[in-house]
């Protein structure tokens with residue numbers, strides 16, 4: 385039977401609860417305890433798929449095609465598991481399921497209430513993941529902050545679980561922020577006390593409090609939190625801000641969190657080994673020659689919108705023992721002959737996923753720049769559409785080549801709905817979501833990167849390469865290096881006669897892990913790292929006998 389760890393948040397959001405959950409996963413896994421994770425999102429949307437990235441950051445896609453919160457990406461990267469739809473639960477899903485059951489008559493004339501009907505539905509989701517994963521420990525992150533109206537049914541369900549599974553099989557971890565007052569130069573514990581009071585009011589006494597702070601946390605503060613919040617002194621775990629998220633598991637282990645969890649939950653672990661993580665952090669902290677990459681996108685003001693892309697670049701950079709200098713370029717600034725001087729300094733250009741017309745022409749300009757100046761280019765999903773539009777304009781000799789997503793009446797719809805998708809379009813459109821197979825063409829850069837011919841990658845898009853243009857673009861030098869096994873869908877394409885210009889219809893960023901960079905990101909950085917740009921100093925010759 386699985387045991388459960390519930391992680392709640394106090395004081396404010398965005399203090400790194402997701403990374404704490406992911407890191408608890410890492411330190412348990414390092415003891416050979418199998419773990420999985422689940423995120424409870426209190427909003428009423430059924431999933432974040434329809435939410436703007438400005439509201440919610442990146443939409444992370446699981447292999448089985450669920451559109452989820454970006455925290456799931458952190459769980460996957462830290463725990464090194466592939467999660468499924470069961471790991472993502474929203475209030476929207478819970479309520480729509482309860483109401484559907486009521487309509488079907490499943491409750492036989494009963495009055496439907498938050499307790500027990502909604503809370504039972506929530507608990508069923510906990511148990512479903514436990515059963516399906518067979519993990520020793522299921523770590524469940526309650527989204528939002530304690531005290532939010534929407535989060536109450538989730539907390540109530542978490543409370544009820546204690547009696548169902550027994551005290552030794554459940555643990556409550558509360559992550560709070562200790563604000564720093566500049567006037568008195570001290571950290572304050574009062575907000576933490578209040579949020580713990582709020583939790584207790586709901587019936588949950590935390591076993592462990594993880595204290596986030598930008599400043600060192602003194603013994604006195606720890607004692608105070610222990611006394612006022614009624615947790616053991618050793619269960620007050622300080623987590624001061626670190627320079628890389630990959631250091632968090634090391635800090636928590638150092639503070640004794642792993643042993644504490646093992647003892648409190650009576651787990652049977654192997655000795656912990658976090659040496660890979662230590663090596664990773666050492667590597668990140670060693671200054672090295674930077675590789676300058678431009679990320680040209682429409683949501684760059686909110687970097688969380690490209691969370692997995694940034695992480696995948698970071699994993700690839702570490703493989704090449706370099707530093708990442710990532711330049712965030714708002715694509716709109718490149719439009720209408722805007723200033724593109726920034727592109728003259730970068731060694732690689734990446735165009736990530738996205739929806740809607742805003743900023744597209746700026747991305748196309750970046751792709752033209754990459755093609756003409758032979759700068760490595762990696763296009764991800766929308767970034768492939770952009771590369772195909774740009775190449776189409778060049779090959780067909782018309783600026784009107786476009787995707788029907790951006791110009792429904794273009795005479796050259798190089799990206800379009802496929803003929804059998806048109807019906808779906810009328811019904812509102814469905815997306816291709818989750819893992820699909822792709823056959824790589826021998827000898828291509830893609831096949832070289834993966835070192836195998838059949839791959840599976842995660843998708844999230846509606847539009848596809850229009851096969852009517854395959855031949856014409858091929859004649860001008862486009863290579864179709866990855867196709868669906870039936871040959872109907874172009875999944876990867878490359879520009880011949882270019883050092884490295886490749887784009888894929890899927891999202892490789894979701895599959896990259898620290899220590900195992902994704903092959904396409906790895907080879908993109910591999911191609912970019914040796915490119916010399918304006919203002920760059922060529923390395924000095926090592927030998928001085930000149």
Ligand code: GLN
Pocket residue numbers: 736737738739740764765766767789844845846847848
């Ligand atoms: N907007 C494009 C489509 O729907 C690309 C989506 C994406 O980049 N995820 O096909």
